[in-house]
Amino acid sequence: MFFSRKFRHPDVGYKYFLSPIAHHNSPRPPDMKLHVVAAILLAAAASSLPPAAGAVTYEVNNEAASTAGGQRFDREYGAGYAKQVLAAASSFTWSIFSQPSAADRRPVDAVVLAVRDVDGIASTSGNTITLGAGYVAGVTGNDFKTQVTGVLYHEVVHVWQWGLQDYGAHSWVYEGIADFVRLRAGYPAAGWVQPGQGNSWEDSYSVTARFFDYCDSVKPGFVADLNAKLKNGYNVDYFVQITGKTVQQLWQDYKAKYGN
Numbered sequence: 731m732f733f734s735r736k737f738r739h740p741d742v743g744y745k746y747f748l749s750p751i752a753h754h755n756s757p758r759p760p761d762m763k764l765h766v767v768a769a770i771l772l773a774a775a776a777s778s779l780p781p782a783a784g785a786v787t788y789e790v791n792n793e794a795a796s797t798a799g800g801q802r803f804d805r806e807y808g809a810g811y812a813k814q815v816l817a818a819a820s821s822f823t824w825s826i827f828s829q830p831s832a833a834d835r836r837p838v839d840a841v842v843l844a845v846r847d848v849d850g851i852a853s854t855s856g857n858t859i860t861l862g863a864g865y866v867a868g869v870t871g872n873d874f875k876t877q878v879t880g881v882l883y884h885e886v887v888h889v890w891q892w893g894l895q896d897y898g899a900h901s902w903v904y905e906g907i908a909d910f911v912r913l914r915a916g917y918p919a920a921g922w923v924q925p926g927q928g929n930s931w932e933d934s935y936s937v938t939a940r941f942f943d944y945c946d947s948v949k950p951g952f953v954a955d956l957n958a959k960l961k962n963g964y965n966v967d968y969f970v971q972i973t974g975k976t977v978q979q980l981w982q983d984y985k986a987k988y989g990n
Contacts, residue, residue, distance in 0.1 A: 786840065787841075788841050788842075789840060790812045790843045790845075791843070791845070792804060792845045794845050794847040797847050797864075797867070798867040799862070799864055799865065799866035799867035799868075800866070802866055802867055803845050803863070806875070816843060816859075816886060819883045819886035822915050823886060823890045823891075826910075826914060826953060826954060827953070828951060828958075829890075829954075835890060836889070836891075836892065838890065841859070841889055843859045843882070844858060844859070844860050844861070845863055845866065846860050846861070846862065847863045848864075850864075850865065851865040852884070852885050854885045854888035854889060859888075861881070861882070861885075866878065880915075880919060883911060883912045883917055884908045884911070885908070887911045888904070891904060891907055891908070891957055891960065892957055892960045893957075893960030893964065896963045902931075902932045902934035902938050903938070903956075903960070905938065906931075906935065906937075906938025906939050907953060909935050909938070910938075910939040910942040911953075913936075913940075918936070923936050923937050923940060925988055926984065926985060927990065930981075931980075941980075941981065941984055942956075944983075944984045945972075945973060945980055948983075949972055952973065955972045959971070959972075
């Protein structure tokens with residue numbers, strides 16, 4: 731049974747969630763930008779072919795076509811492009827999680843995006859991502875596609891990450907991983923904190939993402955290892971098991987690196 735809640739997102743306001751499953755400008759790193767562009771081109775080519783047996787399929791439904799946001803989605807983003815982004819984001823997430831084969835991943839056959847007339851930005855329940863039509867209508871600036879793509883990358887991570895049964899008690903770790911993948915893909919939001927900022931590693935979203943980026947520099951593959959361990963639920967000892975340091979030590983080192 732699902733019920734709705736609203737949470738304050740530090741970048742862009744409230745996000746609309748369906749419980750119990752999790753929900754939702756600095757320049758792009760050149761190597762990540764090329765990776766993402768290549769992934770989208772490959773996804774575009776693959777979308778013209780019939781799905782192979784066992785392949786993940788991507789579906790986009792605009793259930794708010796009569797609203798201003800739904801019309802803008804069709805006009806400026808489009809279902810075809812959205813499918814390519816879902817496929818590219820999935821592929822990128824698998825690479826970050828070091829999951830080269832389907833056997834390594836959560837058992838998901840299809841990723842579905844639904845544009846709906848709901849409050850908030852975006853949410854994910856199971857394999858279905860809900861994108862708020864009101865959010866789409868209200869995006870400002872000349873980088874509309876980039877902003878929406880960043881949101882979709884974040885939400886796609888929730889489709890694939892392990893351990894969401896523990897989301898309610900430790901939402902920060904799951905949201906931090908989702909924003910970490912978004913960061914590595916080259917889609918940080920304009921309102922994100924800078925490296926070293928934040929009061930705690932549990933501040934979630936971009937604060938935790940920046941911290942995880944540091945942890946990944948200390949121990950390459952940190953996020954992949956953390957995600958794999960989350961299959962059994964969250965445990966603070968994972969930081970020691972992966973890096974040899976407690977989360978408190980890592981946070982102190984992280985803050986010291988940036989003079990905070």
